[in-house]
Structures are given as C-alpha cells and as structure tokens.
Amino acid sequence: MKKVLLLVLALGVGAAVAIGACGRRPIRAGQGDLLQLAQARGLTPEDAARALKTFVPPGGRDEYMLFASGGHSGQVHVIGVPSMRLLKTIAVFTPEPWQGYGYGADWSEGALNGESNPDPGEHLRWGDSHHPALSETDGKYDGRWLYINDRAHGRIGMVDLSDFRAKQVLHVPNLQTSHGGVFATPDTRYVHISSKVPALKAWNAAKGQRVTVDDHLNRYADIYRGYSTFIRVDQATGRMNLKESFQIELPPYTQDLADAGKGASYGYAFINSYNVEMATGGLAHGKPPLEVGASALDFDYLHIVNWKKAEEVVAAGKFTEINGIRVISLETAVAEGLLFLAPEPRSPHGVDIAPKGDYITVSGKLDPHATVYGFDRIQKAIAEQTFEGKDRYGIPILKFDAVVAGKVELGAGPLHTQYDGQGNAYTSLYLESAVAKWTLGEPYHPADQAFKVVDKVSIHYNIGHLATAQGDTMDPHGKYLIAMNKWSIDRHSNVGPLHPQNFQLIDISGPKMELVADMPVGFGEPHYAQMIKAETVKAHEVYDPGVSPASMTKSGDAIASEKEARIVRRPGVVEVWMSVVRSHFTPDIVNAKVGDKVIVHLTNVEQTPDATHGFAVPMKNVMVSLDPGETTTVEFTVDKPGSYSFYCTEFCSALHLEMQGWLIVEPK
Ligand code: CUA
Numbered sequence: 001m002k003k004v005l006l007l008v009l010a011l012g013v014g015a016a017v018a019i020g021a022c023g024r025r026p027i028r029a030g031q032g033d034l035l036q037l038a039q040a041r042g043l044t045p046e047d048a049a050r051a052l053k054t055f056v057p058p059g060g061r062d063e064y065m066l067f068a069s070g071g072h073s074g075q076v077h078v079i080g081v082p083s084m085r086l087l088k089t090i091a092v093f094t095p096e097p098w099q100g101y102g103y104g105a106d107w108s109e110g111a112l113n114g115e116s117n118p119d120p121g122e123h124l125r126w127g128d129s130h131h132p133a134l135s136e137t138d139g140k141y142d143g144r145w146l147y148i149n150d151r152a153h154g155r156i157g158m159v160d161l162s163d164f165r166a167k168q169v170l171h172v173p174n175l176q177t178s179h180g181g182v183f184a185t186p187d188t189r190y191v192h193i194s195s196k197v198p199a200l201k202a203w204n205a206a207k208g209q210r211v212t213v214d215d216h217l218n219r220y221a222d223i224y225r226g227y228s229t230f231i232r233v234d235q236a237t238g239r240m241n242l243k244e245s246f247q248i249e250l251p252p253y254t255q256d257l258a259d260a261g262k263g264a265s266y267g268y269a270f271i272n273s274y275n276v277e278m279a280t281g282g283l284a285h286g287k288p289p290l291e292v293g294a295s296a297l298d299f300d301y302l303h304i305v306n307w308k309k310a311e312e313v314v315a316a317g318k319f320t321e322i323n324g325i326r327v328i329s330l331e332t333a334v335a336e337g338l339l340f341l342a343p344e345p346r347s348p349h350g351v352d353i354a355p356k357g358d359y360i361t362v363s364g365k366l367d368p369h370a371t372v373y374g375f376d377r378i379q380k381a382i383a384e385q386t387f388e389g390k391d392r393y394g395i396p397i398l399k400f401d402a403v404v405a406g407k408v409e410l411g412a413g414p415l416h417t418q419y420d421g422q423g424n425a426y427t428s429l430y431l432e433s434a435v436a437k438w439t440l441g442e443p444y445h446p447a448d449q450a451f452k453v454v455d456k457v458s459i460h461y462n463i464g465h466l467a468t469a470q471g472d473t474m475d476p477h478g479k480y481l482i483a484m485n486k487w488s489i490d491r492h493s494n495v496g497p498l499h500p501q502n503f504q505l506i507d508i509s510g511p512k513m514e515l516v517a518d519m520p521v522g523f524g525e526p527h528y529a530q531m532i533k534a535e536t537v538k539a540h541e542v543y544d545p546g547v548s549p550a551s552m553t554k555s556g557d558a559i560a561s562e563k564e565a566r567i568v569r570r571p572g573v574v575e576v577w578m579s580v581v582r583s584h585f586t587p588d589i590v591n592a593k594v595g596d597k598v599i600v601h602l603t604n605v606e607q608t609p610d611a612t613h614g615f616a617v618p619m620k621n622v623m624v625s626l627d628p629g630e631t632t633t634v635e636f637t638v639d640k641p642g643s644y645s646f647y648c649t650e651f652c653s654a655l656h657l658e659m660q661g662w663l664i665v666e667p668k
Contacts, residue, residue, distance in 0.1 A: 154193070
C-alpha cells in the first residue's frame with residue numbers, strides 16, 4: 001500500500017482515481033491536492049501511506065476486532081483493527097453505568113456479585129482483567145463467548161458475544177490470585193486458569209485461615225499450593241459449571257502464563273512458573289528481597305499437564321472435593337503420570353503454543369533467548385523416562401536437552417510470542433522495546449532456516465503482550481500485530497502524570513514489519529488481547545421481545561405493550577410491570593411508602609435497532625440500560641419521603657427530555 005500511495009503522489013490523478021475506485025466514489029483529488037493535503041498536515045509520504053493503511057471511511061467497518069483486557073479497570077475493550085478505534089467497553093469485574101452494569105439490573109448483579117464467592121459478605125467491586133480467551137471450535141475462534149481472568153482475585157468472567165454483556169463471574173475455588181490463562185481448549189470443553197502466587201493450601205477466605213509470619217517464612221513449601229483448574233463450559237450457554245470442573249494441585253512455585261495444547265498436543269496444557277526457589281520475601285527477617293530470592297537458580301519449571309488423563313482420573317473417582325471443586329492431589333497427579341516438569345531458563349514469562357501444536361515457545365525475562373520445546377520430544381522423553389531427577393514433591397523433571405528443539409537469541413527481555421500463517425513467530429522484548437520476528441523449525445521452515453531472527457521493529461515503550469490476527473489459534477492470519485506497551489512517555493499530549501498506555505499497530509503483511517499507528521489507551525492498563533476476524537462475531541441487533549439478558553430466554557415478567565403495564569401492591573412491596581418506549585414510561589407515576597421495596601420489571605417494547613432507553617432514579621444507585629426488546633428487573637428500597645423524577649438516560653427521540661416519570665414516596 002505504501003508503494004501505491006507513493007505512486008499516487010508521484011503519478012497523480014489516474015492512480016488516485018484507481019485507488020478510490022475500489023467500490024467507492026472515485027477520489028477527485030489530483031496529485032497537487034493530495035500533496036498539498038499531506039504537506040498542509042505536515043505528513044511525509046510514509047505517514048500518508050500509514051494513514052491509507054489504517055483509514056476506515058465514515059460508515060465503514062474494520063476487518064478485525066481486538067478484544068483487549070483493561071487491567072485494573074476490570075473491563076474488556078473492543079477495538080477495531082486497523083482503524084484502532086474503540087468500539088465498546090464491556091464491564092466485567094467493575095460496575096459501569098452506561099451499560100447499566102452494577103446499578104440494580106438483575107442480570108448484572110448476578111454477574112458482578114459472582115458465583116461461589118468464598119467470602120459472600122465481601123462484594124468485590126474491582127478486578128484486574130488480564131487474559132481474554134475467545135471460545136474456539138476446532139482450534140479456531142468461533143465468536144460465541146469471551147472469558148477473562150481476574151488477576152487479583154482468582155475469578156473468571158464470561159462475556160456473551162451475542163449481546164456483548166458479561167453474564168457470569170466465577171470465583172475459582174482454592175485460588176486467591178490467577179494468571180495462567182484464561183485459555184480455552186481448542187473445543188472450549190474447558191477454560192483453564194491456574195493460580196498466580198500460591199495460596200494457603202485449600203485456601204478458604206471465609207474461614208480466614210490462620211497463618212503466622214513464622215509459618216510463612218519457615219513452612220512455605222508445606223502450607224502453600226498452586227492449582228491448575230479446568231472449568232467446564234456449557235456448550236449451549238457458555239456458562240461455567242463448577243460441578244463438572246476439576247483442579248490439579250501444584251507445588252507452591254509461582255505459576256505464571258499458560259496455554260492449551262492443540263493439534264499434535266491436544267489434551268495437554270503448559271504452565272510456566274518462576275520462583276521455584278520458593279522465596280518468601282521478608283527483608284526484616286533476614287531473607288533476600290523476593291525478586292532476588294526468586295532469581296537465584298538458573299532454571300525454573302515448565303509444567304506439562306495431561307488434562308485428558310486428569311479427566312479420566314477424576315472420572316475414576318481419584319479426587320477429593322475441596323471448597324466445591326474436585327481436586328487431584330499432587331501425589332495422585334504424580335502417581336497417574338499426568339504432571340511433568342521441564343527446566344526452563346530463569347524467570348520465564350510467556351508460554352505460547354505454535355499453530356499446529358508442535359512447538360512450545362518459552363521466553364525468560366532474564367534470558368535473551370526464546371527456548372522452543374518440541375512436543376514430539378516431550379512425548380518421547382516421557383515415554384522413555386528421560387528424567388534428570390524429581391523435584392521435592394516427586395514430580396519427574398524431563399531432561400532439558402532431550403525436550404528442547406531449538407533456541408533463538410532475540411534480545412533483551414523476551415516475554416510473549418504470537419504466530420502468523422507462514423511459520424513465523426513474533427516475540428515482544430520488554431527491555432529492548434522491540435518486537436522480534438523469527439522462524440519456527442520444520443515443518444514450517446527447513447532446518448537450515450529455522451530458529452533465526454529475520455526482522456525487528458522498535459516500539460514505544462516497554463512492550464508487554466502482543467497480539468497478531470488470530471495469532472494464538474490454529475488459523476493465524478498474520479497481517480496485523482498490536483504491541484501492547486506499558487509506557488508511552490513522549491508519544492501523546494500531556495494529560496497529567498498518569499500517562500495513557502500505548503497500543504501500536506504494526507503491519508506484518510510484508511517481509512519487513514512496519515509501525516503504522518499509535519493508539520493511546522487511556523481507559524485501563526491492558527495486558528493481553530486477541531484479534532478476531534470481525535465477521536466471525538455475530539451479535540444480535542435487538543433482543544427478541546421480552547428476552548432477559550440473564551437467561552437469554554423470554555422473561556416471565558416481560559410485557560408486550562403498555563396495555564399490560566401494571567402496579568401490584570402487597571404489604572411492604574410495590575411491584576411494577578413497566579413498558580418503556582419512545583418517549584414514555586407506563587406507568588409514569590409510581591407511588592410507594594417509606595420502607596417499601598420497589599420491584600420494577602422493565603420491558604423495552606421496541607424492536608428498532610439502537611432504540612435503547614435508560615431507567616435512572618436520582619439519589620439511588622439505580623441505572624438500568626434497556627436495549628430494544630430487553631426485559632430487566634431492578635429492586636430497591638425507598639427509605640426517604642419525597643418526589644423523585646426517574647428518567648431515560650439515552651437521547652432516544654426528539655422528546656427524550658420529556659421521557660420521565662415520578663416516584664412519589666409518601667410518609668408511612
Ligand atoms: Cu428514551 Cu430518552
């Protein structure tokens with residue numbers, strides 16, 4: 001494209017019209033106009049080419065959707081690629097009034113308050129969303145659901161992509177924090193999550209497990225454990241079902257990122273770890289700082305989990321139910337041969353499986369190489385018991401040289417790897433602020449061209465994760481790469497000391513990577529993102545009449561029109577079936593007495609796309625967003641007398657301002 005624009009600038013009108021003629025109005029601008037435009041805006045020909053590569057005309061659509069975690073904003077952001085425009089923010093772990101999420105609406109309270117909360121009295125109102133996982137069929141994104149983990153609390157949220165709303169937040173038992181995953185198995189039979197920092201064995205927040213500093217410093221290896229969790233997904237609804245899920249107990253190393261085997265390695269999961277030293281921190285107690293203690297050894301361990309076998313072990317009843325989930329103990333995992341370790345160079349971070357499932361790329365923060373394990377070698381080493389020993393928990397450690405297929409020196413601080421469809425890998429280099437492109441081995445590249453760096457591009461600055469188009473699936477498209485940069489320092493207008501983070505769009509369609517756009521991310525600290533072909537996602541335009549977002553079926557409280565609207569009173573309760581339509585609520589006056597519980601079943605009786613209304617009650621945390629067709633219930637108690645004007649928060653019609661009613665609270 002760059003060459004094309006340069007041609008345009010050089011050759012003038014004919015070429016310009018040719019470009020513009022791709023199914024659209026021809027561009028009337030001649031050479032002079034385009035040059036003048038570029039010059040007037042201070043753009044170089046390269047800049048202008050970048051603009052053409054990313055521009056989506058008014059009314060146009062992006063080719064891809066990027067689902068990016070919002071970090072400790074607790075949200076997920078949907079961004080169009082290549083335009084890098086924010087399309088939507090989806091609240092998952094945090095309340096968000098625009099979507100009516102967390103302000104009384106039944107479906108949102110159900111999600112936000114979480115399931116299986118070990119401490120039900122503690123209503124968490126924040127989360128640290130980290131790794132999104134789009135559901136997959138046959139190893140490819142299918143556009144049905146999105147799962148995301150909460151780094152802070154060991155939870156998983158589920159977003160239904162038929163309406164882009166979060167429907168479920170599950171507290172995963174025995175985890176306090178999480179990092180490893182979420183990944184979906186290639187058939188979305190399970191979504192996986194493992195602990196980040198180990199928690200007290202069979203951790204139970206509600207019971208407030210007792211531990212002393214002395215226990216922590218001297219019995220760390222005995223009292224803490226990690227857990228690898230396979231959460232079963234209901235194939236009809238996408239909901240996570242704890243009863244059919246299971247966990248595998250792990251040593252109290254700090255388990256880090258994880259990925260699902262696919263193709264050749266289907267049935268396996270791979271989890272990184274660091275701090276196999278089990279450093280405890282405790283400067284004042286004569287211990288080294290955690291980051292020093294955790295970096296003492298030259299190797300940490302890649303955990304290799306045969307989850308297919310684990311599933312059989314659970315089916316055979318070899319588990320203990322702990323806090324509502326079936327747990328395979330470490331001893332059983334070792335005895336059944338479903339857990340192995342492989343050494344990995346110090347303090348690894350990312351573990352990323354190649355498209356065919358044959359290679360496993362691990363990058364160590366403190367090692368300039370990517371280490372590439374061959375799944376065939378792993379299988380052979382397991383079969384032939386090529387072990388270099390066992391760890392203190394008895395888990396066999398595979399011999400490093402026996403399982404490594406290749407090493408490639410990438411640069412300083414390699415973290416995460418994604419792939420394209422041509423057998424290339426792209427690894428983020430945090431310390432070097434760069435992305436390295438390198439080649440995989442056979443069958444992707446002949447042996448003499450394998451494991452070589454072929455290109456590098458600078459980014460700005462401190463890249464964490466990166467995402468290529470469908471780059472963690474069995475169907476990688478290459479094409480675009482998003483660098484998710486932690487720092488932006490000098491890249492954007494000064495908006496105060498908290499800088500936006502920086503997404504950078506890199507064109508990877510040619511042999512050389514080219515940075516084409518910056519996107520300031522001023523709405524959260526993004527971690528990972530996945531990029532899906534936009535047409536794969538098929539969301540509803542409107543809900544069928546009376547559908548509840550909670551169940552995605554018709555609500556028993558739905559009404560067809562304002563004729564069915566009514567108020568029913570019983571002692572202490574005022575229950576309202578209210579219709580919502582441009583531009584009035586029916587009923588528009590609701591009276592209650594101080595102390596009453598008010599239950600309002602709201603139905604937006606419209607079927608016109610985009611005809612969303614709101615139901616907002618001042619001086620109350622009540623804010624419901626009602627999309628066309630939706631039925632949602634909100635409950636609240638009125639405790640002060642007065643007259644409150646509820647109103648519609650969406651500018652829905654010319655008479656939107658008139659779309660209000662009265663809640664009159666009479667004294668007792
Ligand atoms: Cu309905 Cu404004």
